[in-house]
Amino acid sequence: MIEKVEPLQKKGTMSTRIVNIIKENLIKGHLKAGDKLPKESELMDILGVSRTPLREAIKVLESIGIVEIRRGEGMFITKENSPGGLNPLIFSLILHRENIHSLIEFRQQFEVLMISILKTKASFNIAKIESVYNSQINRMEKKLTPEELVEIDLEFHYTVMEETENPFVIEIGKTIYEIIKPHMIHFKDKKNIERTLKTHKLYLDVLKGEKEFQPNETARNLIKNNEEMIDFSIKNYR
Template sequence: MPMDLSIEKINLEGTISSEIVKIIKDNLLNGNLRPGDKLPTEKELMEQIGVSRTPVREAVKILEAIGVIQIKRGEGMYITNNLSHFSLNPLIFSLILHSNDMEALIQFRQHFEVLLMNMIITKDDKDIHAIENVYQSQIDRMTTELSPAQLVEIDLEFHYAVLEATNNPFVIEIGKTIYEIIKPKMIHFKNSQSIERTLATHKFYLDLISGKREFDSTRIVQDMIKNNEEMVND
């Protein structure tokens, strides 16, 4: 049976969906919610919190994307039994609460990815074969028949391969979380026309990592941010 949530006053200066995510986070941290617990329905959440359906659904999508809640068809929403230590990390929830600032999110992601490439380039024993293999497979697999969600999944395989090539567990965990948070926004603007841009971006990354292009971090970040802004606004 779903329980009533412990709810503090909502800060109306922020986005309502982010405030709902914060409510769930606080209830997990204070023990009012535990793994396996059933959550109130969307309608019940609307009534308990005093908000409309739209921000509730947005919050649910965010929480589902990062693995905090699980939706069981015909049964309802549950706190997952497989909560990782990262799901409740204050840093992760801080990223979630600020994820509606698209400009800042794009900027942060690009600086982070330049860090990844620099880490790989400066490794004495760098191995980029896995990244190259993913890129080559994407050329064949990214077709116009695929849905935006499918295109994003294939797109992210490349970025996960870059993460793994750093061999740094801190970077890998933070990177995975960043991509999970940004994934819903990527799906929103991903379409068949963006396939060529995606592949060109990945080829650019590969050329930088393999040393075929000069690594000028300032110029690279500027170019990457411009590319993502253009994609979002297309």
């Protein structure tokens, strides 16, 4: 059962503090998958908060699959997600989603991690990844909307991610891509189609062993590439 805490101080948003308390209770094992949460009025008393920030926090927890609301029954910790080591990172990514340049840095190190995992696997479907890349060459046309081009762009990254067959990588990766997607409006400049395909070709060449894999250099190049595209979007379309 969730621990009673001292009234929350006004540091950061109150709803964020509430989310962090739920996270800490999951980590400590005070809350487990399938547990029923106290009623709203009881949670307000336990946490020392008002109704509005509590409801905001519950919406966040529900949106990322941590809390499940069942009509007529109450609020529950979902059984599908593990309350162990993975969720705190997912929480952190979401709560700090506005720090876009740090997110880019983390994303590209994460991409290098995926390459490393695939390079150490006995086998993976490189033909599938190459097929997605080749289809992008034909499908990424200038007449498409930026939103359509982003979806095609991410198909490549999702395919690489799925080939790791690592559930931690897949869940974290999906969260990263969903958070960063709204910032990927660089396709408003159609010149970035060529740039994106060049980046994907680098991935493919490294995975095929046609280009030497140097993790630090690869990460630096990818971070620079993505920062320039995001900076372009911020300067020109905001």
